[in-house]
Amino acid sequence: MKTIQKAFVLFLFTSLSAIAQQKITLEEIWGGAFRTQGMTELAALKNTNQYTVLNFDKESKTMQIDLYDFATLNKVYALVDSKDFKLLTGIDSYTFSKDEKKILIANNSDQIFRHSFVANYFIYDITAQTLVKLADYKVQEPNFSPDGTKISYAFENNMYLYDIATKKHTRITKDGKKNAVINGVTDWVYEEEFAFVKAYDWNLNSDKIAFIRFDETDVPEFSMNVYGQELYPVTERFKYPKAGEKNSLVSLHIYDVKTGETKKVNLDQYSDFYIARMKWTNEGNTLSAQVLNRHQDNLDLLFVDGNSGATKVVLNEKEKAYVDVTDNLTFLKDNSFIWTSEKDGFNHIYHYSKEGKLKSQITKGLWEVTNYYGFDEKAGTIYYQSVENGSINRDVYSIKLNGSGKTRLTSSTGTNVATFSPNFQYFINSYSSAKNAPKYTLNESKTGKTIKTIVSNEVLETKLASYNLPSKEFFELTTEKGNKLNAWMIKPKDFDANKKYPVFMYQYSGPGSQQVNNDWNASDDYWFMMLAQQGYIVACVDGRGTGFKGADFKKCTQKELGKLEVEDQIDAAKVFGTYAYVDKSRIGIFGWSYGGFMASNCIFQGADVFKTAIAVAPVTSWRYYDSVYTERYMQTPQENASGYDNNSPITHVSKLKGNFLLIHGTADDNVHVQNTMKMIEALVQANKQFDWAIYPDKNHGIYGGKTRLQLYTKMTNFIKEKL
Structure with missing residues (x-):
């Protein structure tokens, strides 16, 4: 009997060792082996x-x-x-x-x-x-009229109307032309930075269409080669307003479906402005438009008369830094409206009368509303998502229109996202955390009680159990200067506090962003766990300027992008270097896009702290990036030259001491490869040795075919060789 027990124990030990040794591979990560069900x-x-x-x-x-x-x-x-x-x-x-x-x-x-x-x-x-x-x-962005008889759409920069019964197409605008005039859909910079494409809207009566016209004529043109498969590359040209350059001239128009006439709304009181949002209210002849000045620190909510075109300012938002534009504006039956604002220092929900008079601030507290789901008119209840249960978490709440009766509807700590039924009786909750794979459940809306599980990822969780993966540990890191920053760390599963480990830091750091959040793994998380399996500690710190901790924390980097954020990453690395189990001579950093801007600055300005850095698709000077994003935080280069240049990685290339890998795609329409080329030249002229990789015809995401696998193999090998 004892012999059998010994044999069983030996078998069990051997089996557990085999489990512990099962390694993640890049082929699995980028082959979809860990894809979730949804x-x-x-x-x-x-x-x-x-x-x-x-x-x-x-x-x-x-x-x-x-x-x-x-x-x-x-x-x-x-x-x-x-x-x-x-x-x-x-x-x-x-x-x-x-x-x-x-x-x-x-x-x-x-x-x-x-x-x-x-x-x-x-x-x-x-x-x-x-x-x-x-x-x-x-075609682009087709949409039914509210009465269901017609469909509007955009084609080759013009607006069209299709009658479903007669199958007749009517051309609404005639001046649309590539790289000149766009009607009803947005230009490049609006799409990227204001995050919408359909720049038109039907009124409830189905007799008017409001649309935005973009005159791109004077916007500077950007060109890039597309290499393709032909003998000669093709040059792709599109309008791209860089910081301080001319934007599209925007105008607001109302098309009358019955008469076929189009009227221009008089916005002559504004100059060099954006129409950041536009939608009809519940009064069929009243249009709303959000007009933002170029500095984006003053926003007017306008009501426009659909017949006369007369405008009035219903609400004004002013900020010292910038006003965030959202999709939360919701008109109730009486045309009063829901609005979200950071005016008390945190993003909260407000209720205004149709005249723009404040009726009540519905949510209050030192936490942020992160999503507005809707208003149940019958019950007088608002549903929303917030970070009240910790800035790295998301929960679903209900509250009465007068601010009473707040109820937390989700009980599991992590990230909860709701989709409500039309009568608000139920909601489907998507829940995940760093430890729990996504699960979709049906919940009752009054109490949040779970009725039934719809989709779970138990199969994936069982599969991952065989890998015995390391976990993400969340904590608050305090720098030597006293800044308290959210962080996570992934340690090797066989972590030994008596050993010394290299640290590989990941961050993004852009304004209002968040990487330290309690949700399920993305592809990079599996990569980080793979690195942990190979003996690295991976860490992430959200420095000042990131989101969901109030307006002051988020907006303190105003006019100095890359100053406090870089300081925080360097200071965080110094804190890690004091840990007994960290080899402070082997700290690396990685980032993509804004994170690439940061990784570059860190290896240059923190040359005595960071041994290795990888920068993918980085901005290397905000002078090369688009007007809407950049000027929101930096104003123009003409107004703030030192803010642009003092914090540009290009300015600091001569300080490079460690190992630097620079990566970009040639077809990146967002962060142009020009950024990388400019920094390469600066590094060459500073006589600095570095590694770099260029991906032909790949955009900002650098993917397609085996591209991601090859890219992450390159980065993994670089880390193993240089950190």
Whole structure:
């Protein structure tokens, strides 16, 4: 018996050792081995207590828009199945008409920039089960009129109207021209920095369309070579306003569907301004527009009369630094409205009358509202997401319109994201944490009680158990200067406090960003765990300027991007260097985009602290980046030359002592490869040795085919050789 027990113990020990030794590979990370299950294109309907999900059938290789019941989670039926229509080779995305009797389906999409694309669109009539192609050409941003009789869309920089009954196309604008005039969709910088593409909106009566016109004529043009497969490269040209350069001249127009006339809204009281948001209110003839000055520290919410075009300022927001633009503006039945603002130092929800008079501040506290979900008119209840349970976490709450009766609806610490049923009786909660893979549950909205699990990732969690992965430890790091910063650390699973480990730091650090957040693994997290398996400690610190800890913490970097953030990363590295188990001579840092800007500055300005740095697609001077983003935090180079130049990595290349790897894609329309080329030249002229890699025809994400695998193999090898 004892012999059998010994054999069993030996077997168990051997098995556990095998488990402990199972290693993550880059091929697994970038081959999708750790992909989670979710609910693709989850959309709550507005007229029935149901929701839809886009599903893919692997056997038939077809796609379905499936309808489910909120109360039971049972599938009602497939609204659309691509196998039933030869024309429908796939479903990329879909939107419903207001009465939810018709669906606009996109397929064969071609990406333009980060958010924009053109696609073939089809109109599906749910009752008649008929599919009609919208146009013989690919269009942008089609949208049903509220009465469901027409569809508006953009094509080749012009606005069009399609009558569903007659199948007639009417051209609304005629002056659209590439790199000159755009109607109804945004230019590059609006799309990237104000995060919207559809620059038009229908009023509730379906008789007017408001749209923004962009005159790009005087905006400087950027060009980049696309190498492709041909003998000669093709030059791609597009309008890109860099900091301090001319922006598009924007104007607001209202098209009358009945008369075919277009009127321009008089905004002559403004100069050099942005129309950051625009939408019709619940009064069919009143349009709202958010006009922002170029410094972005003054925002006017305008109400525009749809007939006369007369405007009045309903609400004004002023900030010493900048005003954040959101999509939270919501009009209630009486045309009073919900608004979010940082005016008391933290982002909170406010209720204003339709005249713009403050009725109440609904949420209050030293924490931030991070998402506004909606208002249940019947119950007088607002639903929102916030960081009240810690700035690295997200929870769902309800509160009465008068600010009473606040209830936390989610109980698990981590990241909770809600999708509410149309009558607000239920919500689907997506929950994850650094320890728990995403789980989708049906919850009751009054108390938050979980009714049923819809999707879990137990299979993935079981699979990952065999890797015996290290965990993310969250903590607050205090620098020598007394700055308290959120941080996490991943240590090797066989960590020994008596040993000395190299530290590899990761950060992004951009204004309002967050990398120290309690949610499930992204691809980089698996990479960091792989590095931990190979004997590295990986750490991340959110320095000053990052988000969700109040406006003062976020906006303290104003006019000096790269000063306090770099100071905090260097100071954090010094703190790590005091840990008994850290080899302070082997500290590295990595970042992408803004993080690449930071990693570059850290290896130069912190030359005695950092041994190694990797900078991917970095901004190397804010003079080379776009106007909207850069000037929001820096004003213009003409006004703030020292802020731009003193904190540019290019200024500090002569200080380089350690190992530096610089990476960029040549087709990066966002952070142009010009940034890297300028710094390469500065490094060469400073006679500094460094490593670099250029990826032909790859954009800011540097992906496609084996690209990510090759890139991360290169970075891994560099770390192993140089740190």
